Amino acid sequence: MASGNYLTVREDWLALRQETVIDPELRIVDAHHHFYDRSGWTYLADDYLADARSGHRVVATVYMQAQTRYRADAAEALRPVGETEAVIAMTQASSTGGVMLAKGIVGHANLRLGAAVSEVLEAHIHAGQGRFKGVRHLSTWDADASLVNPLSAVPAGLLLDPMYQQGAAQLAKHQLSYDAWLFFHQLPELVELAKSMPDTPVIVNHCGGVVRIGAYSELRPQVHETWLKGMRELAALPNVYVKLGGLGMRINGFDFEKGELPPSSQQLAQTWKPWMEPCIELFGADRCMFESNFPVDKGSYSYATCWNAFKRLAAHVSATERQALFEGTASRVYRLN
Numbered sequence: 001m002a003s004g005n006y007l008t009v010r011e012d013w014l015a016l017r018q019e020t021v022i023d024p025e026l027r028i029v030d031a032h033h034h035f036y037d038r039s040g041w042t043y044l045a046d047d048y049l050a051d052a053r054s055g056h057r058v059v060a061t062v063y064m065q066a067q068t069r070y071r072a073d074a075a076e077a078l079r080p081v082g083e084t085e086a087v088i089a090m091t092q093a094s095s096t097g098g099v100m101l102a103k104g105i106v107g108h109a110n111l112r113l114g115a116a117v118s119e120v121l122e123a124h125i126h127a128g129q130g131r132f133k134g135v136r137h138l139s140t141w142d143a144d145a146s147l148v149n150p151l152s153a154v155p156a157g158l159l160l161d162p163m164y165q166q167g168a169a170q171l172a173k174h175q176l177s178y179d180a181w182l183f184f185h186q187l188p189e190l191v192e193l194a195k196s197m198p199d200t201p202v203i204v205n206h207c208g209g210v211v212r213i214g215a216y217s218e219l220r221p222q223v224h225e226t227w228l229k230g231m232r233e234l235a236a237l238p239n240v241y242v243k244l245g246g247l248g249m250r251i252n253g254f255d256f257e258k259g260e261l262p263p264s265s266q267q268l269a270q271t272w273k274p275w276m277e278p279c280i281e282l283f284g285a286d287r288c289m290f291e292s293n294f295p296v297d298k299g300s301y302s303y304a305t306c307w308n309a310f311k312r313l314a315a316h317v318s319a320t321e322r323q324a325l326f327e328g329t330a331s332r333v334y335r336l337n
Contacts, residue, residue, distance in 0.1 A: 007249070014302045019265055021054075021055035029060045030058055031290060032062060032293055033291070033293065034068070035063070035066060041295075045091055048294060052099055063101075063106065064205075065106055065107050067080075067151055077116075077117075080107055080108040088102075104330075106133060106134045106179050109124065109135045109137065109167075111163075114163040115167070117167040134179055135179070138152035140186075142185075157189065165197075171197065171200045184230060190202070191230070194234065202241065203240075206293065207275050208227055210247060212253030212254070231282055243289055243291040247272055248300030249297065254300070257299055263301055272309065289329040290310045
């Protein structure tokens with residue numbers, strides 16, 4: 001199931017594509033996944049583990065904020081700490097079977113609070129029991145409001161707002177990272193934000209916000225050109241990293257979900273190549289990490305097929321680069337060791 005802006009997950013459709021797992025002994029840190037507990041869509045620890053145990057060697061994961069199980073009785077600013085508390089509780093109770101589930105946790109804090117956000121960060125750190133590693137304050141904006149999840153709508157130019165930047169500046173004081181989810185045309189704003197916080201790891205989610213639907217469906221070459229320019233500027237900043245994944249969403253416009261059969265890993269790798277290969281070339285493997293973005297991307301392909309596609313994309317790199325892409329970069333940037 002799914003709801004709202006997300007593609008519907010169809011287990012029966014996904015089951016139509018079964019692939020042999022490529023290189024099953026390769027260690028993987030899944031750098032980005034969620035839990036959901038919403039009306040019409042529940043995907044919690046055991047649901048994720050069922051996917052993660054589909055044949056690949058997932059050894060640890062980074063949990064990414066998903067507006068799930070906030071505190072109901074707290075002040076507005078502190079409500080998101082409930083998500084960190086819930087993830088700790090869920091992952092301690094789960095039978096993980098060798099997967100260090102949510103070894104790193106990234107939560108939400110309202111950076112528009114400016115310096116006052118420190119209280120929220122401290123509460124997350126306390127609740128996280130050593131596993132709270134960073135903050136994501138969603139910043140996707142477009143003139144076409146239908147492209148944006150109404151649960152996370154923000155004003156234009158948010159990353160340039162002085163109070164937001166003051167809030168982001170608090171992350172370094174607490175040794176936390178910043179995850180950025182925004183659209184491709186907002187990348188220049190992220191460049192300015194990243195420059196203002198050189199001591200904070202800035203992690204670009206989902207290859208930099210590829211949007212190819214709505215008004216952009218007729219501008220796809222221009223989208224790629226604008227995106228590449230923004231990513232090139234970000235690559236010049238040593239504190240910026242990129243997550244390779246998240247290209248199974250509705251806004252990406254690849255239409256994997258419309259096939260009679262789910263896409264093969266060969267098809268995924270070929271489709272993703274123009275977006276993921278430039279990231280690796282620009283940033284280097286030591287600043288890139290693969291992510292499943294499950295369960296969001298599960299509307300387009302299975303977990304096993306997704307990681308097979310990543311392995312195909314990385315088939316030409318050295319063993320050292322391969323280790324970085326699948327495990328090393330995420331472990332280092334999120335301080336999992």
